[in-house]
Each structure stands twice: as C-alpha cells, then as structure tokens.
Amino acid sequence: MKTTHNKPIVLITAGPTREAIDPVRFISNHSSGKMGYAIAGAFLDQGFEVILVSGPVNISLSHSSLRVIHVDSADEMYAACQQYFPVARIAIFAAAVADYKPAQIYAQKMKKSTQEFSLQMVKNVDIAFEFGKIKRKDQVSIGFALETNDEEQNALKKLYSKNLDLVVLNSVQDEGATFGYDTNKITVINRDFLFQAYPLKSKAEVARDIVMAAIKVSQRLQA
Numbered sequence: 001m002k003t004t005h006n007k008p009i010v011l012i013t014a015g016p017t018r019e020a021i022d023p024v025r026f027i028s029n030h031s032s033g034k035m036g037y038a039i040a041g042a043f044l045d046q047g048f049e050v051i052l053v054s055g056p057v058n059i060s061l062s063h064s065s066l067r068v069i070h071v072d073s074a075d076e077m078y079a080a081c082q083q084y085f086p087v088a089r090i091a092i093f094a095a096a097v098a099d100y101k102p103a104q105i106y107a108q109k110m111k112k113s114t115q116e117f118s119l120q121m122v123k124n125v126d127i128a129f130e131f132g133k134i135k136r137k138d139q140v141s142i143g144f145a146l147e148t149n150d151e152e153q154n155a156l157k158k159l160y161s162k163n164l165d166l167v168v169l170n171s172v173q174d175e176g177a178t179f180g181y182d183t184n185k186i187t188v189i190n191r192d193f194l195f196q197a198y199p200l201k202s203k204a205e206v207a208r209d210i211v212m213a214a215i216k217v218s219q220r221l222q223a
C-alpha cells in the first residue's frame with residue numbers, strides 16, 4: 001500500500017472471528033464478510049486508503065490503496081485495530097465479533113470420554129465499544145445492528161453505548177436481507193434520531209450508500 005498519497009484512511013473490520021477451543025477446534029459464526037468487503041471496495045472507489053482487518057472469509061480483494069490484515073480471534077482483531085485507529089478518519093465496525101470465547105484454550109486436542117462436558121465462556125472485548133471511548137472529535141465511527149426484535153430501540157442502544165456516529169440497522173424481516181444473501185435492506189440512524197430507510201438493494205449498492213453517509217458525516221466534522 002502506498003502511504004505517500006495523503007489519502008484519508010478508513011479502518012474496517014469484517015467477517016467472523018474464530019475463538020479457539022483447542023488446536024483443532026473453534027467457535028465462530030456464519031458471517032460471510034461480504035458487507036465489510038463491499039464497504040472496503042466502495043471506500044477505494046471514493047479515493048480512500050483502506051485498512052481492512054478481516055476474520056476468516058472466502059473473499060479476496062486487492063488494490064494499491066488496500067491493506068488487508070488477516071486475523072482469527074476477537075483479541076487479534078482488536079490488537080490490529082489498535083495500531084490503525086489513531087490514523088483513521090473513519091472506522092467501520094462491520095465484523096461479526098464473537099461475543100464470548102472459551103475461558104481457556106486447551107494446549108492439546110481434547111479427547112472424548114464417557115462424560116458429558118461443558119465449556120466455560122468468558123466475554124470478548126467489544127471492539128466498537130473500546131474505540132468509542134477514545135474516539136476523537138474529528139473521527140467518525142459506524143457500527144451495525146442485526147436484530148430480531150425491538151430493532152430500532154436496540155440499534156439506538158448500540159449507537160449511544162458504543163459512541164457511534166451512525167448505526168446501520170440490518171433488517172431481518174425481509175426475505176433476501178440476511179446472512180449469506182447478496183442483498184440487504186438497511187436503515188441508517190444518526191445521533192439526531194434521524195432514520196433513513198433504504199430499499200432492498202445489492203450489497204454493493206448498500207455499501208455505497210453506507211460509504212456516502214459516512215463521508216457526509218466526516219465532511220461535516222472536518223468543515
């Protein structure tokens with residue numbers, strides 16, 4: 001990645017995280033990473049330098065202004081973001097970070113026995129929340145909310161608790177707007193309680209809408 005360009009920098013998290021149980025097993029989720037990667041593409045189109053911190057996905061993207069940092073766990077994702085957050089003008093938290101991780105990682109592959117067993121889980125770092133605490137006035141952050149109930153109320157809670165500038169509410173009510181599909185239906189909510197609902201669109205178009213909304217907020221801050 002050329003860093004001589006003086007382009008604005010955006011930091012994006014994408015994909016799932018993997019939380020190890022032992023050397024051969026992990027806990028994860030079905031996030032495809034498509035949305036985060038589409039947002040990365042849309043920022044590249046707008047002339048940004050993109051730092052994409054990505055969990056394990058089946059997508060590859062390359063561009064002279066793109067740096068992809070591959071991570072597995074939430075802790076690794078957080079560590080990678082810490083390096084770049086200070087230089088980012090915009091941060092997009094699109095990753096489906098596992099909320100919990102096993103309390104311990106077994107050094108050896110666990111053997112089955114005749115006994116039942118249960119796994120103790122501890123909370124993972126909330127990446128968006130941590131950066132919300134140190135966000136500067138000239139930085140913009142955007143988070144996502146995928147809810148099955150009390151959608152708007154839960155999205156607003158995330159907007160304020162994580163000190164986000166915008167929260168993107170993914171509608172799961174509509175067919176074709178869930179994990180793995182190539183379409184999305186979003187509502188973008190800002191800190192003035194302004195709800196902007198978009199129609200069902202391709203993920204590429206949704207990404208463009210999100211990027212334009214982010215740039216608009218950022219321009220207002222820089223002005």
Ligand code: CTP
Pocket residue numbers: 013074093094095096097098099124125126127128129142143144145146158162
């Ligand atoms: N997020 C994050 N780190 C976490 C959990 C979430 O950065 N450990 C970010 C996501 O990338 C997303 C936003 O926070 O932008 C909301 O994620 P979500 O899973 O919907 O919310 P949670 O705060 O984890 O609450 P819950 O899962 O209970 O709804």
Ligand code: CA
Pocket residue numbers: 097098099
């Ligand atoms: Ca969560």
